[in-house]
Amino acid sequence: MPYGNECKGHWVFTASCRTDYPPKVVDANLNPIIDPTEVYSGMYGRIAINFAPYNQNGKKGVGAYISTNVQKTGDGE
Template sequence: HVQPILDQSEVYSGCYARVSLNFYAFNTNGNKGVACGLGNIQKIKDGPRLGGRTTANDDFVSEDADDDFLS
């Protein structure tokens, strides 16, 4: 099912996808190398987010929220 991705949050580090890449060599002002350009993305399925990001809810809400941590 080829459908456009309209919401940018649908593509994230950790989702499974097929991508088209364009590799090219460059030689600019004495800088030489190989670079890669990202073309199209076809999302296959969701996966766990990479990078260790958590939500504020996960970090700060606990079952003992009424406890005073200073006492």
């Protein structure tokens, strides 16, 4: 399993956004987070994801894109 046993029985995917239009990062009260060290792997949060099909250069699939702010809801590991 490429993601570890903690992901067994769950859907795992990656999401991205355009580098020239990154999502804003806000805290639980919707205040902007300026300090990049407050956002890290293992924190708790919410995001909205859009799924969209693509067919480019002979490759077909479904992309996952961050569609709005990233909201940090709490500290994690």
